[in-house]
Amino acid sequence: MxxxxxxxxxxxxxxxxxxxxVAVLGALxxxxxxxxxxxxxxxxxxxxxxxxxxxxxxxxxxxxxxxxPLVLTGLAAxxxxxxxxxxxxxxxxxxxxxxxGSWAGIAVAPELPGVLAVAVVLVCSALGGVVWALPMAAxxxxxxxxxxxxxLMLSFVALYLMRYLIFGSGSYWRDPExxxxxxxxxxxxxxxxxxxxxxQTHLGLVVxxxxxxxxxxxxxxxxxxxxxxVVGSSPAAARYAGIPAGRVVLVALLLSGALGGLxxxxxxxxxxxxxxxxxxxxxxxxxxxxxAALARYNPFGIIVVAVLLGGLRNAGLxxxxxPGERVPVEVSLMLQGAILLFAIxxxxxxxxxxxxxxxxxxxxx
Amino acid sequence: MTLVQQHFALVPTMIxxxxxxxxxxxxxxxxSRVTAAADLKALASRLGFEIDVTATVAAMSVGERQRLExxxxxxxxPEVLLLDxxxxxxxxxxxxxxxxxxRRLAExxxxxxxxxxRLREVVVAADRVAVLxxxxxxxxxxxxxxxxxxxxxxxxxxxxxxxxxxxxTSTGRRVVEITDLRAGRLTVDRLVVNAGEVLGVAGVDGNGxxxxxxxxxSLVTPDSGTIEVGGADVCGLHPRQRVxxxxxxxxxxxxxxxxxxxxxxxxxxxLGRTTWRIRRDPxxxxxxxxxxxxxxxxxxxxxxxxxxxxxxxAARELHGDPRxxxxxxxxxxxxxxxxxxxxxxxxxxxxxGGAVLWIAAELDELLEVADRIVVxxxxxxxxxxxxxxxxxxxxxxxxxxx
Numbered sequence: 001m002x003x004x005x006x007x008x009x010x011x012x013x014x015x016x017x018x019x020x021x022v023a024v025l026g027a028l029x030x031x032x033x034x035x036x037x038x039x040x041x042x043x044x045x046x047x048x049x050x051x052x053x054x055x056x057x058x059x060x061x062x063x064x065x066x067x068x069p070l071v072l073t074g075l076a077a078x079x080x081x082x083x084x085x086x087x088x089x090x091x092x093x094x095x096x097x098x099x100x101g102s103w104a105g106i107a108v109a110p111e112l113p114g115v116l117a118v119a120v121v122l123v124c125s126a127l128g129g130v131v132w133a134l135p136m137a138a139x140x141x142x143x144x145x146x147x148x149x150x151x152l153m154l155s156f157v158a159l160y161l162m163r164y165l166i167f168g169s170g171s172y173w174r175d176p177e178x179x180x181x182x183x184x185x186x187x188x189x190x191x192x193x194x195x196x197x198x199x200q201t202h203l204g205l206v207v208x209x210x211x212x213x214x215x216x217x218x219x220x221x222x223x224x225x226x227x228x229x230v231v232g233s234s235p236a237a238a239r240y241a242g243i244p245a246g247r248v249v250l251v252a253l254l255l256s257g258a259l260g261g262l263x264x265x266x267x268x269x270x271x272x273x274x275x276x277x278x279x280x281x282x283x284x285x286x287x288x289x290x291x292a293a294l295a296r297y298n299p300f301g302i303i304v305v306a307v308l309l310g311g312l313r314n315a316g317l318x319x320x321x322x323p324g325e326r327v328p329v330e331v332s333l334m335l336q337g338a339i340l341l342f343a344i345x346x347x348x349x350x351x352x353x354x355x356x357x358x359x360x361x362x363x364x365x
Numbered sequence: 366m367t368l369v370q371q372h373f374a375l376v377p378t379m380i381x382x383x384x385x386x387x388x389x390x391x392x393x394x395x396x397s398r399v400t401a402a403a404d405l406k407a408l409a410s411r412l413g414f415e416i417d418v419t420a421t422v423a424a425m426s427v428g429e430r431q432r433l434e435x436x437x438x439x440x441x442x443p444e445v446l447l448l449d450x451x452x453x454x455x456x457x458x459x460x461x462x463x464x465x466x467x468r469r470l471a472e473x474x475x476x477x478x479x480x481x482x483r484l485r486e487v488v489v490a491a492d493r494v495a496v497l498x499x500x501x502x503x504x505x506x507x508x509x510x511x512x513x514x515x516x517x518x519x520x521x522x523x524x525x526x527x528x529x530x531x532x533x534t535s536t537g538r539r540v541v542e543i544t545d546l547r548a549g550r551l552t553v554d555r556l557v558v559n560a561g562e563v564l565g566v567a568g569v570d571g572n573g574x575x576x577x578x579x580x581x582x583s584l585v586t587p588d589s590g591t592i593e594v595g596g597a598d599v600c601g602l603h604p605r606q607r608v609x610x611x612x613x614x615x616x617x618x619x620x621x622x623x624x625x626x627x628x629x630x631x632x633x634x635x636l637g638r639t640t641w642r643i644r645r646d647p648x649x650x651x652x653x654x655x656x657x658x659x660x661x662x663x664x665x666x667x668x669x670x671x672x673x674x675x676x677x678x679a680a681r682e683l684h685g686d687p688r689x690x691x692x693x694x695x696x697x698x699x700x701x702x703x704x705x706x707x708x709x710x711x712x713x714x715x716x717x718g719g720a721v722l723w724i725a726a727e728l729d730e731l732l733e734v735a736d737r738i739v740v741x742x743x744x745x746x747x748x749x750x751x752x753x754x755x756x757x758x759x760x761x762x763x764x765x766x767x
Binding site: 220221222223224225226227229230233234236237239240241242243244 | 583584603604605606607614616618621622623624625626627628632635636637639640641642643644
């Protein structure tokens, strides 16, 4: 008997919906094993997790606030990944976006009325993402350098650049009036994304949903999206059709970088209100990879998955204070990692079907 | 048991010998490259092929790759040999030699299954024949006996092929004019294709046809010379300007280049023809139906069979009244019904005043469809042959002889 994978010729539409559900269930099951080994009751922990994130109004709005940047980092990964371009550096693009965005919030925004002040922060942050993605994108498009390596390495450079600006120097971004623990200068109040009432959720949520719709429309309705599909699926066909593959790769990676940078801007204008390393170093860029993979790169799927993972992150803290059971905060990150593994595993079964073949003794081939 | 597939199963970045060793390793018989190279050469000479054992597969022409596939399969010294369209890109003489080899293999006590559209091969080489149509065995295995090509063709297509004949509709108006062209191995002093004409380019694969194909479609820039289409020089243009210049193109490697398998059929109909705003052509379904393509606009292109995929390519390329069609092996490996339909569409295009440049390795087909034939040999084109074609003199030109 032999187990064989055979490539499917046609993928049914509902695979896209079933796969993530199966992946999440699988991850919860695997997580339950670890929780049980550690002596926790898995069902209690999971119930607490859902209750903390998705049952109370504060829980739900906190989850949405966590989901907001994840939509953008998910889109950043998704736009590139669907072309088999693996920009895994949204983390770094987010930091540089935050540096650019907070500069605009401090230097430019005070002069401007509300809407423009917010807009200039967001545009500058996207620009920061583009700047940071440019070396990766250009090297990949015209020299064939692996974008995986360059984007990842540049993320560390961005991380230490941001830390240096606040902790290591008397830079423009650092608030000179705070003398104890170094902090970033506050951006202008007019540049902050307004909160919805007393909740943590801010207007950025609307912005990111609009961006997701725009990305979907770009892919579906414009020749840019069409060219991206062709270049991503078949470089030979792109050449045949006269589509300039290098330029399309460049544009796709810069777009990916802009989305990562915008995530930084939304965090600065929405939650941190300053270049605040402690408030920004949350691994949002890397989590975007999970979001994109689980959503199978679909912009609307990314919104749904971002809310799910946002809730999971939000629940991490709540779990720690679970009465009687001190569940470590890392459980939520472990589950996130498990979800990615299961999502990638499930992809194999979407593309292929499993067949069990009975056969006689092996024949030399 | 060894299978030779119609689509190549070679590693493009590896040299010929390494592709052989790749399969030997599986049989736990590791050998040195030197030994393997000698084996490969010996095998090739036994078959009457020539092969450069140190060439990378990527640098080989389609014909050379096919030959390597055959050699690799025979290297395993198999008891059962499954051959799927093994001679598709070989010339008659090469195919005959190959058929003689598999006869010998059969007489040594091996079983050979030959899947082929070439009826001549069945009559010449097979002991028994089964006929399949649309996945159904319409004629169970039985001795070939007195069956001829005509009776087999009748069984294959059912009702029978509508007759295809070509009476020249050439108007004498030049559509394509190539002068002093040099591109890689190819040298063309002068080549003209007129409106309403089907010009066949015959020849063993790898004699400069690929260069002609790529230069005509702006995929490579020639070293020197001019290619005029409709009076304008198209040399060195960007490939995306090809459609605007009125050049339709059915490439030889259609699966890899002419379609994007992971995209929908209607999106594939827009390949090379997009404006900034994509509206899916609502007539895509009607266009596909007009070509009797079995599939819907929203199906992925990779779900189409070979014949339907090629019809989709032709439906796109012949749309919008191009001046000239560059058709490279357009019926290679297709089922007879699809091949006939494609042939008729290209001839109808010429009847309407289009120019057709038809590159094919299979001579029989060109003799049937072309108004005029030139033969490519070692990068040069022969004088034109005109109907009624003298099979022997064309065949002689294929071998480069007087």
